[in-house]
Amino acid sequence: MLKFIKKLFVYEEPSKTDMEMGFELLEDPAESSSWGKKQDNRNNQKKENKEQAKSGEQEEGDPAEKQEQAEGGDQTVQKGQQKKAGDSQTGQEENEQKEAPKEQEENQSAEIKDQSKQEEEKEKEYLKTQLDVQNKLLNIIGSSIKDNENNNEKNKKSDMSDKETMPIAPKILIPKSIDKLAARRGRKHKENKKAKYNDEPPKVEDENNKTKEGNEEDKTKKENDNSKDEDKKSDGGNGKTYEQESDKKVSTSLDENIEYLKKRFHVPKNQDVIFREFNIAHKIPACVVFIDGMIDKSIIVEFTLPQLMDIDPFCDFEGGCPLDFIEKNVLPVHQMVRMKNYKEIIPQILSGLTIILIDGCDECIVMESRGFETRSIGSPVTETVVQGSQEGFTENMRTNITLVRRIIKNEDLITEFKIISKANNILAALLYIDGITNPRIIKEIKRRVNSLDVEYVSGSGMLEQLIEDKSLMIFPQVISTERPDRVGSFLMDGKAVLICEGTPFALAMPITFFDLYHTSEESNVRWQYGTFMRLVRIIGILLAALLPGMYTGLILFHQEMIPTSLLSSIIVSRAAVPFPTIIELLLMEFSFELIREGGIRVPGVTGNTLGIIGALILGQAAVQAGLVSPILIIIVAVSGLGSFAIPNYSLSLGVRIIRFILIIFGFLGGFYGISAGITIMFALALSMKSFGVPFFTPYAPSTNRNKDLILRSPIYNQKERPDFLNTENDMQMGNEPRGWKTTKDQEER
């Protein structure tokens, strides 16, 4: 019984494995607040863990030390034991307590606290009693422990001297990037503000410490209040408190924590943030906080609250801050981490994680509990293929990363996470393959993403615009795809990929023009078919961009260049048309764009029907009314079909814009004007770069090229990765990708 009491209140430093577990969890997307510091943090934490583990081992293997520690005035231990001694519950009583209603338990715990306060004067007597009990327990433990105790006694003395003067504090793992982030937001991170376990004993300790703690807490509160006031003043009283209070840390007072969180979440005005208060093992006040609808309730109802409220799981608890014990022994949740800074904690709650606040602990447990509704995996809408994977990304980033990992089952596939917007806390994941992707590309992407200072990002579309090289360019500088297999291909080529919460698209970079007209289908069909499809697509792009402009130029300036028979049919068809060619063409092009836009916005099958029927009826009616010539309908329709053949939506939009520009140039100068327009377009496009890679690489500038650009060469000839990416590993195949072929030839010889 006494052992139980002791375990319940004696706080022990976490072991090495705990600490490593905790850090690994911090590496998790949801918990990590910055990328790029992972290795450094890991190294630093390992060093700290080793030191802690050494001291932890010494403590665990040295009961005498604990005794001396208690004798030396570790009032935390003594008080906890006093409380438990005061309770002096028998096994029967414990069983009764289990069955008793929760309210009764809470009252009992409150009474215990009151009793402990009233019994201050009897502390010395209880102390003596506890020491006696501990001595008895130590005798029972056995001679082997005593031997270890004697052997290690000298080594422990230095540690003991420290522990006699202050309570043991856990090492709290804070990513280095917090300072960086705080500095970036114009705030100074208060490094000197250490955890209260370092400076102050827990609340359940004696009155003297309590008063000190109270004073320090008051000071902290005052500091916080002052800083808040200063921030409010600096913001002119408008108050962006989510930034201003980012340095606030979890207090040892549960009430204070709850009050703070309620204030931050605007409770009770905000009604979907749930604060569920309860007592851990009928004793320690605690509270779980989560957002209703964002979590899987079964995790809370079945695997969290029952375990925490029940006494049985805590029978081996030795005392002190129960976070370690809960983490290791009580909660059967697969992913949890401890945090102490609200700047980190609040985004986790907003992301659907649950936090557990415990009275007396200056950290909280952040527990994986996300369970909101998401769209299931479906076929890609904008990049359909006949042969190939039929899976597309969803709005859930986790699902998307899993889809990629299912394609690239490689331990070198690295996923780093970063919150990219300040107000809506959207998370982005950077994926690349270590050992293939050029580190300079990774560095550049991180530099750009880390430098973002925006309140709101809705998804990959906005992110793309924020990180692209030149915003005035018509062509995209980052490729957006909703196909996991395409992302896998990009990664294996040596590109980096950004996946953002909220949109079913991934962004691959750096890209060239040739990436924009490739599809994943070419790789899945034989090279002859792939080449044919690409040629059709190139012709489609040229028709979409040039045909209407060329028609304008031909009709307005170069009639003599038209073969006689064609010229006569054009003249006949245009005879009844009252408009000039340019008006006629712009009218039809605009109508076509209108039908297309309307077709997209009208939901479901109706949209497609509207597009087809609209084009047919409108076109025929326009011809019959004599408003446009039939040949113009053909021109517009063919150029429209050409733009449909462009696989990339952004490129398609770009080509549609270029079409209108070239129509204007064709109107101004015929073929000469179109040549000038093309030259200006190319001048812009050729000066464009995607993360340092010129847009028309490897043709202009010339680099060693993979044989998979305009034409699709056989798979086994694509031995090298794109040269312009400067990958760490240039070869993606061996010298003999088809080993069987070589063997067969040798055998035939």
Added chain:
Amino acid sequence: MLKEGKFGYKEATSLIVITISSKAFFTSPSSVTKLVGTAGWYMTLISAAVAALMFLFLYLVLKRFSGKNIMEINDIVLGRFAGSLLSFVFCAFLLIIASINMREFTEILKVFVLPESPPSYIMAIFLLSVVSLAFAGLETLARYAKLLIYLLGAGFIIVVLLSIPNFRMHRLFPILGRGIDKTIINGILRCSFYGDAALLGIIAVSLQGAKEIKKIGLYGIFISGLITSLSLFSFGMVFPYSTAHELASPMYAMAANVHLGGFLQHLEPIFVFLWNFTSFIEVAALFYGALMIYCHIFRITDKRPVILPMGTLLFCLNLIPKGIHDVFSGYVQTIRTWGWILYFLPSIFVLIIAVIRKKKGASESG
């Protein structure tokens, strides 16, 4: 700030080839025919050989002062003032050549394609393209040349191949034209046709050393020589001597004469694009060369603010010739015949002075 950047020999060779051979699409072939008769197709090869020889002097200068461009070398060898003066003369010369080429293109375009458009309107559109390319920078210009050279080459070969039915071998005779002596003398004098290779001296810093410059220059002159010779050879077989020297643009006329069946006729559209793109690149290269020299002389680090004023100057220079006759018979002929004096002689002069004054730059490694 506009940076020249670095580019490879393929880009530079493409730029030089287009800059040189674009002249073959205008009045030069008819001028050559007038001078040497039916011997024009090999006379141009003599010109190319002479130009290659002259270019080697430029190479020697660049090799002597490795990592420097011709303007810096002029400064080192002749001193700041004299060097700048020589550079300025070359800058003015390039700008004048650019304006003459542009005017030649404008007149031809007006005759064949846009008869109702005023020359200034054609020039304005031309200038828009040139200025856009200049704003994009030398690196982009070289890339554009590299990207288009395949298409232009294909267009040129298509026109030549489709003209084969119109070829008459007897039109090449007499093979010696107006006499071997006239062919050789004109061949030597008209090495100015390939003088644009001297641009390599200006853009030397963007290239990978003197050896590569030599390679680019010689390859560029050789390929241009082949293209020009082929165009003279083919149009010499299509048109008899009596009419060939009267054509303002023999290649265009050749494309217009294509008549294969009822539909495959009038290939001018292909040729018009060929014409336009090569002319844009040619004038933009010369314009950018002049811009670089000007900015070097006056130590202007950012070229962008100078582009528009210099573009305006180019436009004004275009307006100086009174008419088409002045352009074809006067300016173009003079430049094609005597242009080598300013294209190649300054580098020979600088080399001699450098040897006499024992001026030498850092030697090239490797």
